[in-house]
Amino acid sequence: MGIPTEPVGSIPRPAELLTAMADHAAGRIGDDELAAAQDRAVRDTVRRLEETGSPVVTDGEQSKPSFATYPLAGLDGLAPDGVVIPFADGHQRQLPRLTAGPLRYAVHADRYVRAALRHATVPVKQAVIAPSALSLLYPPDGIDGYSREAFLDDLTAEAEADIRGCLDAGADSVQLDFTEGRLALKLDPSGGLLEQFVALNNRVLERFSAAEQARIGVHSCPGGDQDSTHSLDVDYAELLPRLLRLKAGRFAIQLASEPDPDAVLSVLAKHLPAHARVFVGVTDPVDPRVETPEQVRDRVLAAARHLPPDRLGTCDDCGFSPFADDTSTSRDTAFAKIRARIEGTALAAGHLGV
Numbered sequence: 001m002g003i004p005t006e007p008v009g010s011i012p013r014p015a016e017l018l019t020a021m022a023d024h025a026a027g028r029i030g031d032d033e034l035a036a037a038q039d040r041a042v043r044d045t046v047r048r049l050e051e052t053g054s055p056v057v058t059d060g061e062q063s064k065p066s067f068a069t070y071p072l073a074g075l076d077g078l079a080p081d082g083v084v085i086p087f088a089d090g091h092q093r094q095l096p097r098l099t100a101g102p103l104r105y106a107v108h109a110d111r112y113v114r115a116a117l118r119h120a121t122v123p124v125k126q127a128v129i130a131p132s133a134l135s136l137l138y139p140p141d142g143i144d145g146y147s148r149e150a151f152l153d154d155l156t157a158e159a160e161a162d163i164r165g166c167l168d169a170g171a172d173s174v175q176l177d178f179t180e181g182r183l184a185l186k187l188d189p190s191g192g193l194l195e196q197f198v199a200l201n202n203r204v205l206e207r208f209s210a211a212e213q214a215r216i217g218v219h220s221c222p223g224g225d226q227d228s229t230h231s232l233d234v235d236y237a238e239l240l241p242r243l244l245r246l247k248a249g250r251f252a253i254q255l256a257s258e259p260d261p262d263a264v265l266s267v268l269a270k271h272l273p274a275h276a277r278v279f280v281g282v283t284d285p286v287d288p289r290v291e292t293p294e295q296v297r298d299r300v301l302a303a304a305r306h307l308p309p310d311r312l313g314t315c316d317d318c319g320f321s322p323f324a325d326d327t328s329t330s331r332d333t334a335f336a337k338i339r340a341r342i343e344g345t346a347l348a349a350g351h352l353g354v
Contacts, residue, residue: 009127010319011060059116071105089228101146110165123172131159132197217250224318254317265306281317296344
């Protein structure tokens with residue numbers, strides 16, 4: 001059966017789409033013209049992923065403004081001055097702040113599944129934002145007439161609907177993007193915030209059957225934006241035991257950019273749930289250098305010294321452009337790294353005889 005390999009999610013948008021997005025924001029083109037440009041970008045993304053030999057494809061998040069904020073697109077009751085996320089190179093991203101309830105997603109991710117399925121000839125994976133990330137929308141001083149408890153009830157229901165809608169639409173698997181897990185330990189080294197995040201995500205995941213949970217994954221990384229990260233300096237060993245308590249069947253773990261991958265693999269081997277498979281990152285989207293298949297092979301073989309091959313898969317460390325305006329990695333570089341991942345994984349599988 002080999003070793004499964006799959007993308008995490010986002011692919012840099014083509015220039016035509018970035019221009020269309022800017023023109024739409026400025027009122028120079030309408031919704032239909034933007035939708036047409038998005039569909040062309042999805043079609044090209046799926047085609048190029050399949051040309052690399054990818055056994056699983058995504059829509060590349062071509063139509064998302066960002067991996068985190070797509071449910072909020074066009075939503076009322078938001079202010080721009082929410083939680084600030086600082087990156088190591090000095091730039092920041094800022095979430096909106098919720099000003100009124102009830103919370104309802106304006107966009108659900110099943111639309112991205114359907115868009116990809118129109119063009120794909122192989123299984124489609126869909127990334128969704130973890131509810132823990134969207135919990136940061138609620139302000140610390142509360143909202144009049146809308147308690148935090150009511151907000152979390154609404155968020156839980158919306159996150160469940162987002163995942164279930166993707167499965168029902170035909171997604172082969174659904175991945176929760178949980179990049180704020182490692183960041184939580186930076187914001188609160190006591191681990192209290194991370195425990196809240198894990199509990200909230202499990203509150204959603206527990207609504208799915210064991211068979212459904214097997215098709216649901218969780219992605220963790222230290223953030224990747226404009227060739228920088230927000231929490232690579234946080235010890236992974238503090239995150240992983242808690243992360244692996246999530247009731248999911250698949251874990252996509254950033255590893256290629258880790259300074260001590262063997263230490264991370266030791267923790268994974270100790271705490272990986274019996275039912276789960278771990279997809280280790282073997283390409284680094286933040287590094288502009290394209291890995292060779294042989295480098296990927298060696299990273300897979302290193303992982304196989306800690307984890308049995310039947311529990312092992314490979315992925316990229318992160319999406320290549322989680323925010324639509326991030327052009328730090330070219331589209332061609334992203335596909336070259338993906339091809340190296342696929343070819344290197346195959347080399348490792350052959351070496352291992354699987």
